Amino acid sequence: MFTEARLYSLEEKGQIIDAIYKAHDDGDLGEASRLRREILPLNPGLAKVVKKLYGKDYLVDNRFNLAEANREFGDGWLDR
């Protein structure tokens, strides 16, 4: 069970994606959504796009895992 919003290795990301499909197959779409958003780190390029289109609050309020974006752009990037 994945519960932390942190950096994950490629290997672990593979496991998260397996867990997403398992949730999907079990009909647990809420869990699939949680794993995609709160656990699987948001791709930095996509994070930039979403921030530009919908703003910082959208990323924060929806509890996206921003660990990769923070590593890529440095802490405080959300406020810049």
Add this chain to the structure above:
Amino acid sequence: MAGLTDDTLEFVELLNQNLATRERVIGSEVQKKHDQGLLLTMEYLRRQQERRDIETLFSSELLALTHSLENDVISPEEETSLNAGINQLTRAYDCYKALTGDFDAYKKMQDTYEKEDGLPIDVARNFFKSHYTRLQNILRSNSKAPKLEKDMVRLRRDSLKIMREIYIEIQRKALAF
């Protein structure tokens, strides 16, 4: 921007999943997962097309375009074209909002007075047409791309047709035809 709903959230989640699988598309198992993700994304787009909610369709296309600009390997020409698409889409959305909310602003923002069946070919109508062609050109210049990637662009192109239909209906009502 438009359609800040749970639907938009689902689209962002699916794009994120596709990017994560793309990071390691080596070996048939991962390729299969990547393809599955693309299929889910297409399912999402089809669902939005059936719902005929123009705001979500605007929002999905804006996200798809900006995503492509940030994450795909593209030529400088493609970059220019995508940026033009984003600008036109934003203006088209403003035009739609004006049509449904602020008629004086709507009248001011038109480039031409051209009409079809009595309805103005306005900024939004021009966008639906030019962006359809843009996606068509992307398909043509990426003819060797994997089938699913091309299907996705085809689906986005279909969305433009649907958006145009919905928009004409809105125009008819707003302009009391």
